[in-house]
Amino acid sequence: MEITMTVNGVAHKDDVEPRVLLADYLRTRLGLTGTHIGCDTTSCGVCTVLMDGTPVKSCTVFAVQADDTEITTVEGLKSADGLHPIQKAFKQEHGLQCGFCTPAMMLVGKALIEQNPDPDEDEVRWAISGNLCRCTGYVNIVKAIRAAAAESRGTADEGPALVDLTNEPSPTVSAPVG
Amino acid sequence: MYPPKFDYAAPRSLDEALGLLSDRGEDVKVLAGGQSLIPMMKLRLASPAMLIDINRLPGLSEIAESDGYLRLGALVRHNDVGNSDLVSRRNPTMAAAAPWIADPIVRNRGTVCGALAHADPLGDWASVMLACDAEVVATSASGQRTIPMRDFITDVFTTALREDELLTEVRVPVSGSRTGGDYQTLERKVGDYATAAVATRLDLDEDGRIVGAGIALTSVCSINTKVTEAEALLIGQQPSTELFVEAAEIAARTATPQDDVRGPAEYKRDVVRVFTRRGLATSLELAQAG
Numbered sequence: 488m489e490i491t492m493t494v495n496g497v498a499h500k501d502d503v504e505p506r507v508l509l510a511d512y513l514r515t516r517l518g519l520t521g522t523h524i525g526c527d528t529t530s531c532g533v534c535t536v537l538m539d540g541t542p543v544k545s546c547t548v549f550a551v552q553a554d555d556t557e558i559t560t561v562e563g564l565k566s567a568d569g570l571h572p573i574q575k576a577f578k579q580e581h582g583l584q585c586g587f588c589t590p591a592m593m594l595v596g597k598a599l600i601e602q603n604p605d606p607d608e609d610e611v612r613w614a615i616s617g618n619l620c621r622c623t624g625y626v627n628i629v630k631a632i633r634a635a636a637a638e639s640r641g642t643a644d645e646g647p648a649l650v651d652l653t654n655e656p657s658p659t660v661s662a663p664v665g
Numbered sequence: 666m667y668p669p670k671f672d673y674a675a676p677r678s679l680d681e682a683l684g685l686l687s688d689r690g691e692d693v694k695v696l697a698g699g700q701s702l703i704p705m706m707k708l709r710l711a712s713p714a715m716l717i718d719i720n721r722l723p724g725l726s727e728i729a730e731s732d733g734y735l736r737l738g739a740l741v742r743h744n745d746v747g748n749s750d751l752v753s754r755r756n757p758t759m760a761a762a763a764p765w766i767a768d769p770i771v772r773n774r775g776t777v778c779g780a781l782a783h784a785d786p787l788g789d790w791a792s793v794m795l796a797c798d799a800e801v802v803a804t805s806a807s808g809q810r811t812i813p814m815r816d817f818i819t820d821v822f823t824t825a826l827r828e829d830e831l832l833t834e835v836r837v838p839v840s841g842s843r844t845g846g847d848y849q850t851l852e853r854k855v856g857d858y859a860t861a862a863v864a865t866r867l868d869l870d871e872d873g874r875i876v877g878a879g880i881a882l883t884s885v886c887s888i889n890t891k892v893t894e895a896e897a898l899l900i901g902q903q904p905s906t907e908l909f910v911e912a913a914e915i916a917a918r919t920a921t922p923q924d925d926v927r928g929p930a931e932y933k934r935d936v937v938r939v940f941t942r943r944g945l946a947t948s949l950e951l952a953q954a955g
Contacts, residue, residue, distance in 0.1 A: 488673060505673035505716070508703075527666050529704045530856060532770055542770045547703045551673055552696075552718060595770070616855040617768030 490554040494519065495563030503550045509543075510534045512550035513560060521561035521590045525619070532618035535591035536560050542591075542598050544617075561590030564597070573597045573635040582631030584622035591618050596632035604640050606633065668706035672715040679722055683806040683831060689715050690828030696720070697739060698775035700767065701783050725833065728752060734836040735759075739779070743772035755839050757951050758846030758866050758879070762793045765848065768856040781814075782832045784888075786821045787858040791889035793848060794835060796864035796879030802834040803827070818888055840877055843869040845951030849940035850883070853927060859884045860927040861936040863916065865944035867904070869952045875899050880912065880941060885920040885933050892916045895941070904949050913941035 491500045494517060503512060513519045513536065525531035527546050534546040537559040564571040573593045576582065583589040592615060599606055599614040606614065611629045620628060676682040686693060692714030694702060705711040719725065725738035728749050735755050737746070746752050747763035766772055766780070766789055780790045781801060791814070794801075799814040803826055814835075817825050826832060850862035861884050868877030878899035880892040895915040902908055922933035 504670070506668050506670060508667070508707075511667075527707070529700060529771065532768070535770055541773050543774050544700075544770050547700055547771075548774070549673070549699075549703070551675070552699075552720065554675070614769055617770040 488551050490551055492550070492553050492555070493557045495558070495560060501550075505549060505551050507550045508546055509536070509538075509548045509550045509553050509558075510545035512553075513545060513558070519560050519562050523587055523590060525587070525621075530619070531588075532595075533588050533591045535594055535618065537594055537598060540598065540601070542595050559594065561593060564593060571597070572638045573600070573632070576631040576635035576638060577628075580627050580631035580634050582624070582628045584620075584624045588618060588620045588622075592620070592628050592632075596628075596635060599632065600636045600639055604636060606636055608633070666707040668703070669709065669712045671706075671713055673718065674715070675718040675721050677721050677723075679724075679804070679831075679833075680806075682717055682719055682722060683804065683829070685715075685717050686831060687806045687829040693717055693828070695779075695782070695831060697779035698742065698771075699779075700771045700775035701780070701785060719831070730755060730839060733839055735839050736834055736836040737777050739776065739831070739833050741777050743767070743775050743777065743780075744769070746777060747772065756797065756837060756846065757844070757948070758793050758797055758848055758864055759837070761846065762789055762848035762850075762864065765789065765850050765852065765859075765862075771856070778832045778835055781817070781835060782824060782826060784818045784820075784822050784824050786888045787884050788889070789848070789850070789859065789862060789864075789883055791818055792862065792864040792881035792883040794837065795881035795889055795891040796846070796866045797837040798877075798879060799835055799837045801832050802836065803830040804833040805830045809833075815891055821888060840868045841955075843871075843952050843955040844877075845869075845948035845953070845955070846879075847944040847947040847951075849944045849947075851936055851940075858927070861885050861920075861922070861933045861940065863937060863940040863944050865941065865948045867899070867945065867948040867952050869904075869949075869955070873903065873953070875902050875904055880916055880944075882916065882920055882937060884927075885922040885937055887921070890919060892919045892941075894919065899945075904945075906946075909942050909945040909949075912945060913938045916941040 513522045523533045525533035529547045535542050536545045611632045694713035696716045696718040725740040727738045743766040753760040794814040800811045846866040851860045864881045866879035870876045878896045880895050882890045895912040917938035920937045922930040
């Protein structure tokens with residue numbers, strides 16, 4: 488079946504079998520492997536993408552259902568101006584450990600902030616309650632989403648301003664001796 | 666995981682959808698939110714030959730009040746209910762249940778009517794609708810009929826819908842301002858089925874007497890169960906703690922819970938007793954605040 492989908496601002500026209508899931512279409516056909524597949528049974532939320540701005544589990548939507556929609560994946564967060572505030576915040580607040588849930592957490596965080604510019608801790612925890620972090624690193628994920636909200640409001644007074652560290656040299660780590 | 670192959674249609678009009686249903690009814694599943702159906706297809710527990718995706722049908726996404734009913738169209742998502750001012754003003758039982766369906770991302774996609782048609786015996790919405798004396802509207806190429814909720818779910822994953830019918834609306838009667846309701850639920854974690862849950866509704870007259878009552882149980886009977894004996898006990902009475910305790914005893918006795926990973930049967934029966942009493946107390950407060 489022929490579909491047209493705008494993914495991260497780029498229109499894609501494709502012929503897909505109806506049973507192809509959106510997650511697989513994004514990963515295998517478009518090569519956008521930032522969308523992860525975890526449980527594959529609608530439980531863990533790591534495959535979350537934004538469909539017309541709303542978080543959906545892409546393992547539980549057929550690609551044909553996304554015909555004529557706009558999809559945002561983690562690859563679409565960064566712009567010409569650098570990292571998105573939510574990405575900067577996850578970096579600064581160390582909102583990730585293994586990184587597997589991170590794309591979904593950032594997209595859910597972005598959608599939340601657009602609806603609610605000043606979420607308190609409970610509201611953030613409620614919003615991410617469909618997303619599992621296998622490292623159980625929720626404390627810093629919550630901090631990161633709140634920091635991104637503060638940055639987006641222009642009131643990042645709860646901590647140091649977020650900086651884009653993309654082009655800074657990585658700190659040198661010495662191997663332990665002996 | 667991939668489901669088996671299927672034909673797919675995304676009709677743009679209700680007539681087109683109903684035509685497809687009457688032509689291919691036997692092998693068809695209707696796809697609305699898909700949050701239960703798609704996982705079942707991936708696990709090969711369901712393998713319909715055709716999916717009719719109704720997400721592009723116009724006019725089915727509305728929550729509206731008319732002719733004495735609060736109406737939810739077939740494409741109203743769980744989160745639409747949770748975010749609706751109209752629902753929170755007019756039906757506190759629904760408003761209380763909406764935030765506990767699945768998880769926030771599933772709620773963006775899954776639909777109330779889809780959940781009712783799916784008839785998962787551990788589903789929440791059927792109990793809400795039983796407590797609220799809802800009706801579902803079944804539409805086919807040959808006409809339309811309404812089915813009272815108490816006759817709709819006939820068995821596990823089985824409803825009174827015919828193969829050529831589409832569930833286009835669920836509606837609940839709207840009573841006066843003195844109505845209250847609640848949905849008490851216990852879940853091990855977000856996204857899990859309820860260990861036990863109780864939907865309640867109370868309507869009061871001007872003297873504060875109970876003129877309408879609804880109680881229904883989730884996860885503690887083979888299907889969602891309306892506790893008509895307790896409802897009959899409440900109607901016509903002045904509300905009191907003793908009355909609610911008695912109704913809660915009837916609800917606990919009506920439950921037929923099983924031992925499973927979510928807990929032993931006797932524990933669940935106790936939860937039903939406590940939740941019925943609490944749910945009625947909260948319903949009363951809301952109705953009196955009306």
